[in-house]
Amino acid sequence: DLSRRVQAAGRDELAMLAATFNQMLDSIETAYRLQQRFVADASHELRAPLTAILGNLDLLRRRPDLPPEEQAQALAEARREAERLSRLVADLLALARADAGVPLAIQPVDVDAVVLEAFQEARGLARGQELVLDPLEPVRIRGDADRIKQLLLILLDNAIKYTPAGGRITLGLRAGPDGGATLTVADTGVGIPPADLPHVFERFYRADPARSRDPGGTGLGLSIARWIVDRHGGSIAIDSAPGRGTTVTVRLPAEAPSAAG
Numbered sequence: 421d422l423s424r425r426v427q428a429a430g431r432d433e434l435a436m437l438a439a440t441f442n443q444m445l446d447s448i449e450t451a452y453r454l455q456q457r458f459v460a461d462a463s464h465e466l467r468a469p470l471t472a473i474l475g476n477l478d479l480l481r482r483r484p485d486l487p488p489e490e491q492a493q494a495l496a497e498a499r500r501e502a503e504r505l506s507r508l509v510a511d512l513l514a515l516a517r518a519d520a521g522v523p524l525a526i527q528p529v530d531v532d533a534v535v536l537e538a539f540q541e542a543r544g545l546a547r548g549q550e551l552v553l554d555p556l557e558p559v560r561i562r563g564d565a566d567r568i569k570q571l572l573l574i575l576l577d578n579a580i581k582y583t584p585a586g587g588r589i590t591l592g593l594r595a596g597p598d599g600g601a602t603l604t605v606a607d608t609g610v611g612i613p614p615a616d617l618p619h620v621f622e623r624f625y626r627a628d629p630a631r632s633r634d635p636g637g638t639g640l641g642l643s644i645a646r647w648i649v650d651r652h653g654g655s656i657a658i659d660s661a662p663g664r665g666t667t668v669t670v671r672l673p674a675e676a677p678s679a680a681g
């Protein structure tokens with residue numbers, strides 16, 4: 421029973437011990453509540469695509485007489501929802517790994533090479549947006565190259581999702597004065613309303629999904645991005661205005677802290 425507390429009033433060591441103990445119980449209780457909410461939210465999110473897949477499969481089985489266009493439509497929707505399910509599972513696994521405190525694989529990283537790789541992959545995902553790389557300064561830090569690439573792909577994927585065709589997405593890398601890296605992903609897309617901005621790093625938070633051309637978001641991308649940045653001892657900031665676009669700035673220090681956390 422986590423709600424029980426130790427009673428020991430006064431100023432002596434026993435009272436201090438009791439106070440410390442109670443504080444520890446408080447943080448365990450908070451962590452436990454957050455975890456419970458996460459599991460509840462995750463189950464809810466997983467159920468929606470599953471329901472859609474099962475519904476479409478049932479329809480196809482019950483109605484073999486459906487016109488071919490409607491059959492194709494049901495199949496396409498089942499496939500779309502299966503893809504969404506697969507993205508959700510991948511994101512949930514990434515967060516579970518984060519929660520379990522899996523350490524980074526810290527090595528020397530040529531950030532410019534990682535940026536180039538991410539840029540080339542993102543180009544394949546773009547749908548009518550212009551992708552620009554500017555500037556690309558050589559920067560070497562100590563960090564986890566795979567996680568940094570994952571971070572860039574999350575930010576580029578968002579920029580692509582929330583920028584209409586004809587818009588521009590600019591990926592940049594500058595060397596910081598401390599030998600660290602400053603990464604920027606700027607888009608000319610729909611932007612984020614000020615009321616949503618403080619919440620976008622929360623798990624499962626999505627500003628009005630109708631604004632996206634692609635309703636396939638999970639609301640987990642930026643939570644994963646923030647975890648990666650935090651574990652590198654860096655910072656992430658978003659500057660955005662509705663209708664004008666969004667700029668995400670990530671600063672990574674020259675050396676990621678090596679302790680697991």
Ligand code: ADP
Binds near residue numbers: 582609638641643
């Ligand atoms: P999602 O999978 O929904 O993109 P994220 O955690 O990556 O989840 O982002 C959370 C929310 O922040 C998104 O649903 C979207 O409303 C907003 N957002 C993130 N990046 C951008 C961007 N580049 N432009 C506009 N809105 C964005």
